[in-house]
Amino acid sequence: xxxxxxxxxxxxxxxxxxxxxxxxxxxxxxxxxxxxxxxxxxxxxxxxxxxxxxxxxxxxxxxxxxxxxxxxxxxxxxxxxxxxxxxxxxxxxxxxxxxxxxxxxxxxxxxxxxxxxxxxxxxxxxxxxxxxxxxxxxxxxxxxxxxxxxxxxxxxxxxxxxxxxxxxxxxxxxxxxxxxxxxxxxxxxxxxxxxxxxxxxxxxxxxxxxxxxxxxxxxxxxxxxxxxxxxxxxxxxxxxxxxxxxxxxxxxxxxxxxxxxxxxxxxxxxxxxxxxxxxxxxxxxxxxxxxxxxxxxxxxxxxxxxxxxxxxxxxxxxxxxxxxxxxxxxxxxxxxxxxxxxxxxxxxxxxxxxxxxxxxxxxxxxxxxxxxxxxxxxxxxxxxxxxxxxxxxxxxxxxxxxxxxxxxxxxxxxxxxxxxxxxxx
Amino acid sequence: xxxxxxxxxxxxxxxxxxxxxxxxxxxxxxxxxxxxxxxxxxxxxxxxxxxxxxxxxxxxxxxxxxxxxxxxxxxxxxxxxxxxxxxxxxxxxxxxxxxxxxxxxxxxxxxxxxxxxxxxxxxxxxxxxxxxxxxxxxxxxxxxxxxxxxxxxxxxxxxx
Numbered sequence: 346x347x348x349x350x351x352x353x354x355x356x357x358x359x360x361x362x363x364x365x366x367x368x369x370x371x372x373x374x375x376x377x378x379x380x381x382x383x384x385x386x387x388x389x390x391x392x393x394x395x396x397x398x399x400x401x402x403x404x405x406x407x408x409x410x411x412x413x414x415x416x417x418x419x420x421x422x423x424x425x426x427x428x429x430x431x432x433x434x435x436x437x438x439x440x441x442x443x444x445x446x447x448x449x450x451x452x453x454x455x456x457x458x459x460x461x462x463x464x465x466x467x468x469x470x471x472x473x474x475x476x477x478x479x480x481x482x483x484x485x486x487x488x489x490x491x492x493x494x495x496x497x498x499x500x501x502x503x504x505x506x507x508x509x510x511x512x513x514x515x516x517x518x519x520x521x522x523x524x525x526x527x528x529x530x531x532x533x534x535x536x537x538x539x540x541x542x543x544x545x546x547x548x549x550x551x552x553x554x555x556x557x558x559x560x561x562x563x564x565x566x567x568x569x570x571x572x573x574x575x576x577x578x579x580x581x582x583x584x585x586x587x588x589x590x591x592x593x594x595x596x597x598x599x600x601x602x603x604x605x606x607x608x609x610x611x612x613x614x615x616x617x618x619x620x621x622x623x624x625x626x627x628x629x630x631x632x633x634x635x636x637x638x639x640x641x642x643x644x645x646x647x648x649x650x651x652x653x654x655x656x657x658x659x660x661x662x663x664x665x666x667x668x669x670x671x672x673x674x675x676x677x678x679x680x681x682x683x684x685x686x687x688x689x690x691x692x693x694x695x696x697x698x699x700x701x702x703x704x705x706x707x708x709x710x711x712x713x714x715x716x717x718x719x720x721x722x723x724x725x726x727x728x729x730x731x732x733x734x735x736x737x738x739x740x741x742x743x744x745x746x747x748x749x750x751x752x753x754x755x756x757x758x759x760x761x762x763x764x765x766x767x768x769x770x
Numbered sequence: 771x772x773x774x775x776x777x778x779x780x781x782x783x784x785x786x787x788x789x790x791x792x793x794x795x796x797x798x799x800x801x802x803x804x805x806x807x808x809x810x811x812x813x814x815x816x817x818x819x820x821x822x823x824x825x826x827x828x829x830x831x832x833x834x835x836x837x838x839x840x841x842x843x844x845x846x847x848x849x850x851x852x853x854x855x856x857x858x859x860x861x862x863x864x865x866x867x868x869x870x871x872x873x874x875x876x877x878x879x880x881x882x883x884x885x886x887x888x889x890x891x892x893x894x895x896x897x898x899x900x901x902x903x904x905x906x907x908x909x910x911x912x913x914x915x916x917x918x919x920x921x922x923x924x925x926x927x928x929x930x
Binding site for chain 1: 771772773774777778787790791794795798799854858861862879880881882883884885894895896899
């Protein structure tokens with residue numbers, strides 16, 4: 346009988362059939378409805394995620410804009426009680442700002458006249474509020490005042506400066522909450538400029554741009570159980586569901602491991618924009634590029650190995666809390682969500698059979714992954730504008746809809762590290 | 771008929787019913803795309819085969835080539851034509867025991883009548899791989915026939 350003709354057994358199987366079980370029809374019926382629901386469910390997940398992301402971004406920008414607007418409208422105002430000044434002096438008051446250091450000399454001249462008790466000083470946090478308050482005081486006590494406006498950064502910086510040994514001849518600068526600092530000489534800038542620069546980082550409404558690179562490895566506990574110690578091959582028992590080789594004849598031939606499989610996220614890049622709120626909190630978002638690499642090695646058949654390279658793009662949304670802030674060092678805690686969308690998968694199959702060349706294919710993927718991440722972040726300030734940062738990271742993928750041939754892709758717990766640089770605008 | 775196809779592409783009845791279920795669901799959902807010109811049976815058959823291959827592709831890294839065979843040592847005594855001479859049920863059982871990749875190639879070539887170039891395209895492999903896998907599938911089937919013959923001989927010896 347011929348054996349190598351296409352369809353040689355067609356006739357034999359031509360009328361072959363079997364009746365599906367009754368259970369099957371019921372399952373099909375319920376699945377048809379369920380699939381509709383699932384599809385809708387997936388859509389809502391996607392829709393909710395995108396909507397939440399957009400709302401978040403909108404709020405960040407909106408809130409940031411409001412704060413910026415408020416800052417531009419009113420700075421912290423310090424009233425210095427002084428004799429022989431009038432309301433006109435208030436209106437023509439000198440404005441001292443860090444953007445205009447030449448005014449520091451003016452400030453010193455003014456401050457040279459201050460010899461009064463610090464308890465008479467008052468501090469207000471808005472120009473209008475301050476002016477009305479000054480008016481009242483001026484009218485009621487017939488006192489003349491000089492208003493010096495400084496940036497809130499500076500004011501905040503000196504909140505903890507202690508008053509001690511102030512004599513009438515010394516130059517003083519009044520700081521918020523009635524703190525006074527001595528000036529050593531006429532040329533001394535009453536503000537510690539370096540500290541001001543550092544303090545500037547803490548100020549609300551400041552933007553920061555970050556560029557980070559990192560690597561992640563799967564750290565699922567079950568992953569460790571799957572691989573044997575000696576050769577890193579998948580053990581045939583105790584496999585998680587996703588790796589179970591059902592119906593492949595394994596049951597009767599399970600004496601040897603079939604293949605080894607590893608997966609890593611060797612590299613990810615992220616570009617982030619961060620907005621500070623208050624002195625400790627900030628919100629960050631941006632764009633992240635992930636590279637995922639998986640390798641499966643086979644011990645049987647033609648296929649020797651299958652290497653997958655997977656590229657995805659993600660939008661992280663994170664909240665950062667500053668735990669420690671020093672002049673040169675900061676320690677923050679970051680936590681957030683990562684919406685990851687797959688881009689392309691590049692597959693390379695290599696065969697034992699030397700007559701078969703390696704095959705490569707490129708395909709686009711659908712689906713998405715949502716992960717939560719948390720990271721303690723160590724930041725080292727190189728100067729007032731640039732900082733290096735280093736952050737161990739833990740990432741947990743709790744929702745994944747990607748269909749991939751990588752058996753371990755859907756590992757949900759990953760750990761790694763990222764390093765980067767941050768620019769403070 | 772559809773279940774018969776699924777049984778050939780699956781390793782057991784449960785897996786066959788899974789494929790059948792997905793094939794029916796796809797057929798129902800796409801019934802409006804059937805032109806009505808060809809035979810409905812052929813259309814359903816095509817959907818079933820495609821679904822079986824899709825399931826295979828989906829689980830390829832887990833299912834494919836799961837069994838270690840030393841093909842160099844394989845030199846079955848059974849003739850090549852013995853495969854075609856097997857009874858339907860017997861042949862089906864043996865096909866189901868083949869590794870998934872070999873089984874698909876064997877079905878597509880020997881039963882469906884595709885040539886190796888077409889199979890390569892369907893399976894996402896090369897024509898050479900299809901030829902190689904088909905050839906190995908036949909060797910494995912002949913090995914299984916050998917094993918059956920050996921068992922039968924043993925039983926006969928015990929009986930005598």
